[in-house]
Amino acid sequence: MAEGGSDQTLVSGVAGRYATALFELASEANAIDAVSADLNSFSAMIAESADLKRLVTSPAFSAEEQVAAVKALLAAAGISGIAGNFIGFVASKRRLFALPGMISGYRNLVAEAKGIVSAQVTVAEEPSAKRLDEIRATLKAVAGKDVDVAIKVDPAIIGGLVVKMGSRMVDASLKTKLNSIRLAMKEVG
Incomplete structure (x- = not known):
């Protein structure tokens, strides 16, 4: 992980804080690549499904509806572990709208760490x-x-x-x- 606060230049705001926390968790568990793969899978699911994109971005859904839908999708896609728990947590905090930014921020942190x-x-x-x-x-x-x-x-x-x-x-x-x-x-x- 980069020293001297250079992470702040890569990601900022709510998405940045979540991305940084996820990166640190994945790094401690030696699961950076596994988490990346799961996040890429979920990101592809969002890109391919207008319904999922609506679920992620619309404030009309309650936290309970978002959590239930996301958990079902994660199970169907076989996404579990750190990434699955993270996405479920984000849904429970009503922050799904920021998930694409969180995923992008995580990718930036991984790229920086790997040079x-x-x-x-x-x-x-x-x-x-x-x-x-x-x-x-x-x-x-x-x-x-x-x-x-x-x-x-x-x-x-x-x-x-x-x-x-x-x-x-x-x-x-x-x-x-x-x-x-x-x-x-x-x-x-």
């Missing part, structure tokens, strides 16, 4: 395995540490790529280059 930098790379079409390896190697060389690369496909950028890594962003898309040329031509004319 991994996250990067989002937007490309016009799905890259080949070779191209993806080249992107990873280049980003690792720039960052000086391992990089967790999330690929987003957006045909609107036409070609090239857009990389967001930490607070840095490099936009080498054809769309941006064409817009720059268009703007330069307007200024000349």
Whole structure:
């Protein structure tokens, strides 16, 4: 775990406090990766189900309804242990609305502890395995540490790529280059 309060720069607020507590608990139990896997599973369930997303975000459900529904979902998904108890606890405290932020905060703490930098790379079409390896190697060389690369496909950028890594962003898309040329031509004319 990072010293000197650098965790505060990664996560803040209610979600940050919960994420930090969960990270410390998982770390003490040597279960960081297991908790990550369970949280990723539950996060995927939220993304795939409009009903679950509504349950998590709507204040219309009582704490009892949320706890009962979440416990049933956790059992069906085979999520138990620290992550299952944590999600149940969050539901009982009526904080499910903040769960996505808590999961994101936990991921940030894990990445920091493991020395991994996250990067989002937007490309016009799905890259080949070779191209993806080249992107990873280049980003690792720039960052000086391992990089967790999330690929987003957006045909609107036409070609090239857009990389967001930490607070840095490099936009080498054809769309941006064409817009720059268009703007330069307007200024000349």
